[in-house]
Amino acid sequence: MTLxxxxxxxxxxxxxxxxxxxxxxxxxxxxxxxxxxxxLAKLVKAGWLLREEEHIDPAREGRPARRLYRLxxxxxxxxxxxxxxxxxxxxxxxQRLVRLPAExxxx
Amino acid sequence: MSASLAIVAAFVMLAVMMxxxxxxxxxxxxxxxxxxxxxxxxxxxxxxxxxxxARDDLADEWRAELDHILCNTDGLPITRLLRGMRYALGLxxxxxxxxxxxxxxxxxxxxxxxxxxxxxxxxxGITYRQLDYWVKTGLIEPSVRAAPGSGMLGLxxxxxxxxxxxxxxxxxxxxxxxxxxxxxxxxxNHGTEDLAQVTLMSDGMSIYECTSPDEVVDMLADGRGVFGxxxxxxxxxxxxxLAEYPPVPGNSP
Numbered sequence: 001m002t003l004x005x006x007x008x009x010x011x012x013x014x015x016x017x018x019x020x021x022x023x024x025x026x027x028x029x030x031x032x033x034x035x036x037x038x039x040l041a042k043l044v045k046a047g048w049l050l051r052e053e054e055h056i057d058p059a060r061e062g063r064p065a066r067r068l069y070r071l072x073x074x075x076x077x078x079x080x081x082x083x084x085x086x087x088x089x090x091x092x093x094x095q096r097l098v099r100l101p102a103e104x105x106x107x
Numbered sequence: 108m109s110a111s112l113a114i115v116a117a118f119v120m121l122a123v124m125m126x127x128x129x130x131x132x133x134x135x136x137x138x139x140x141x142x143x144x145x146x147x148x149x150x151x152x153x154x155x156x157x158x159x160x161a162r163d164d165l166a167d168e169w170r171a172e173l174d175h176i177l178c179n180t181d182g183l184p185i186t187r188l189l190r191g192m193r194y195a196l197g198l199x200x201x202x203x204x205x206x207x208x209x210x211x212x213x214x215x216x217x218x219x220x221x222x223x224x225x226x227x228x229x230x231x232g233i234t235y236r237q238l239d240y241w242v243k244t245g246l247i248e249p250s251v252r253a254a255p256g257s258g259m260l261g262l263x264x265x266x267x268x269x270x271x272x273x274x275x276x277x278x279x280x281x282x283x284x285x286x287x288x289x290x291x292x293x294x295x296n297h298g299t300e301d302l303a304q305v306t307l308m309s310d311g312m313s314i315y316e317c318t319s320p321d322e323v324v325d326m327l328a329d330g331r332g333v334f335g336x337x338x339x340x341x342x343x344x345x346x347x348x349l350a351e352y353p354p355v356p357g358n359s360p
């Protein structure tokens with residue numbers, strides 16, 4: 001897992017049930033579009049993220065329907081676990097170990 | 108004295124605000140119509156580098172986000188335009204390998220490289236003019252990289268060449284162009300590997316796809332006069348032609 005992917009997952013985990021737009025994620029993570037979308041595509045392909053079309057009538061709203069991303073159930077568990085592992089791996093030496101959450105894959 | 112100064116100041120303020128409001132509205136109009144086209148064109152360009160299956164869907168997503176950035180985010184029109192430009196340029200700056208990843212496609216390695224027009228014509232046994240005409244009429248589309256208005260400048264995948272060769276054979280046997288069009292569309296939806304398993308059969312009126320020897324025998328047993336093209340054979344021929352020519356990366360000029 002790249003750090004970019006981890007950063008995006010972290011954003012999703014701050015409220016796992018919430019759907020996010022691509023542009024909102026760019027603002028939240030500070031990533032440019034060219035960095036965000038490849039990571040999102042990877043996560044969608046892995047089944048961690050679900051990609052859905054917004055439920056609006058483009059003709060009535062006068063704008064095209066946007067795409068929304070949210071964590072799948074598997075994605076929530078996998079992301080929690082992977083982030084915990086990663087933070088353990090990259091925490092400065094001498095700090096106490098981070099405990100993996102109980103609902104993680106490895107538990 | 109100070110009272111009249113205050114009144115003048117208030118008037119000046121009012122005038123500035125009115126002019127500002129008018130400018131603001133004009134800018135908004137401008138962005139809604141003309142300037143907004145620049146980032147939109149950049150998005151079209153970025154999308155044109157993607158594998159065909161994913162192109163339209165992703166382009167739709169990006170356009171919707173761009174629309175949101177241009178119309179619904181905070182800030183003055185020019186700020187929003189710059190934001191939109193940054194968004195579109197970001198998508199365009201993705202390297203060709205990653206551009207394929209944007210789509211989550213499995214065929215990224217093969218899709219990222221392709222063959223140029225002259226080699227395609229040679230391998231498929233068609234003329235430059237035929238290739239150009241077929242691309243312009245939408246019979247075939249270069250799936251690695253499209254070149255607007257020209258069949259010769261596009262980059263074609265291995266599968267495209269197999270399909271072209273089949274089209275040529277079908278044409279030579281006098282099958283109607285409508286039938287061929289349908290067959291070409293059908294073949295494009297096959298994966299490169301399972302294309303080799305297909306046998307196309309025709310009774311001169313319609314084209315049938317057979318994937319097992321039994322189906323071929325059934326057609327013959329019907330007593331119809333048929334001819335068939337085994338795509339496995341065509342596949343091998345194309346592979347033979349192309350063996351000495353490495354595919355050109357999709358990012359090369």
